[in-house]
Amino acid sequence: MGAYWLSDQMKKLKIPIKHNPVDIGVRVELPQIIMDEVTRINWDPKFHIITKTYDDFIRTFCVCNRGFVVEEVYDDFMGVNGHSMREKTSENTNFAFLVRVELTEPIENTSDYAFSIATIANTLGGGKPLLQRLGDLRKGRRSTWRRLKRSNVVPTFDSVTPGDIAMALPHRLVVDIIEGLESLDKVIPGIASDSTLLYAPEIKLYAMRVEMNHGMKTKIEGLYAAGDGAGVSRGIVGAAATGIIAARDILRNV
Numbered sequence: 514m515g516a517y518w519l520s521d522q523m524k525k526l527k528i529p530i531k532h533n534p535v536d537i538g539v540r541v542e543l544p545q546i547i548m549d550e551v552t553r554i555n556w557d558p559k560f561h562i563i564t565k566t567y568d569d570f571i572r573t574f575c576v577c578n579r580g581f582v583v584e585e586v587y588d589d590f591m592g593v594n595g596h597s598m599r600e601k602t603s604e605n606t607n608f609a610f611l612v613r614v615e616l617t618e619p620i621e622n623t624s625d626y627a628f629s630i631a632t633i634a635n636t637l638g639g640g641k642p643l644l645q646r647l648g649d650l651r652k653g654r655r656s657t658w659r660r661l662k663r664s665n666v667v668p669t670f671d672s673v674t675p676g677d678i679a680m681a682l683p684h685r686l687v688v689d690i691i692e693g694l695e696s697l698d699k700v701i702p703g704i705a706s707d708s709t710l711l712y713a714p715e716i717k718l719y720a721m722r723v724e725m726n727h728g729m730k731t732k733i734e735g736l737y738a739a740g741d742g743a744g745v746s747r748g749i750v751g752a753a754a755t756g757i758i759a760a761r762d763i764l765r766n767v
Contacts, residue, residue: 519742520721528731529724533744535623536611536717537630538571539678539690540593542710543666545579547703548606552578562696564689571693574609574717582607582670582712584642590631593642593670593712603669609715612689624718631714634681638674642714645678648707651691653679664708678713719744728762729755737763 523530551558560573580597595607616623634643645656646664655677661668679687690711698705722744729737729745737759739745740752 519723523721523723526731526733526736528733528736530721530744531724532616532621532623533719533722534613534615535627535719536572536574536609537614537627537682537686538609538611538713538715539682540582540595540607540712540715541610541694541704542582542605542607542668542712543704543706543708545604545606547701547706548576548578551701552576552606560697560700562693564692564696566688566692567685569685569689570613571689572611572613573697574611576606576608578606579603580605580607580669582668584670584672587631589628590635590714591638591640591642592631592714592716594715605666605669607669609717610690610693611715611717612686612693614686627716627718630682631716634678634714637676637681641672641674642712643676643678643681644668644673645676645711645713646707647691647694647705647709647711650678650687650711651707653677661710664710666708666710668710670712673712678711681713717747719747727758728765729759730762 520530556578557576562571564571575595577595577597579602580595581603582593582595585592585594614623616626637643646660649656656675658675661675694705723731723738725731725738729739731738739755739759746752746755
């Protein structure tokens with residue numbers, strides 16, 4: 514991947530880099546009507562939550578109104594994502610629910626940690642993502658197609674394996690997800706219903722951060738780094754902003 518290529522180049526040039534935190538969690542799917550009151554105000558609402566047991570940070574991301582859960586293909590595993598379409602809609606809304614994970618020495622490689630979790634999830638799913646009802650996760654039992662068919666939420670993505678997410682994600686992250694959804698339920702009643710669907714793994718990887726100054730300049734004269742690939746932004750708007758910052762610094766030095 515491009516992040517690994519950039520890391521190799523920075524090592525060759527002896528430019529310091531450090532691992533960014535990684536976001537690990539699930540894609541949540543529920544009836545659109547539950548989210549409608551919020552999404553009518555803000556199409557892509559952002560909720561940031563600090564969990565009760567572990568004091569961890571968990572957030573909503575990429576809300577897909579009347580959208581579809583889709584596969585996200587990596588080199589070594591299959592994850593999930595979501596999208597909405599102009600011409601085609603569903604009765605559901607889905608969003609990512611992600612715990613921020615930051616590691617310290619001696620193991621700082623957050624990407625390898627995330628890959629190991631995704632690999633376990635795909636092993637349990639026979640090469641497919643896992644799907645579980647929130648009620649089954651709470652009760653410590655695996656979801657089955659029979660239980661899913663009795664649910665009032667019809668999954669928009671069926672190339673999955675019903676399973677037990679608690680066998681793939683670490684206990685701490687499972688507790689964070691359950692507590693986070695129960696907190697969110699106080700703001701949007703119905704989100705933490707037993708029939709709410711959870712797909713795993715949903716992982717947001719971020720490139721290693723290149724060391725640079727406020728103008729995006731590295732320690733090598735004339736060499737700038739900007740955007741998601743350089744680990745200094747988390748999304749297209751932020752990436753564009755870092756490009757503008759770099760361009761302004763270049764112009765000042767021309």
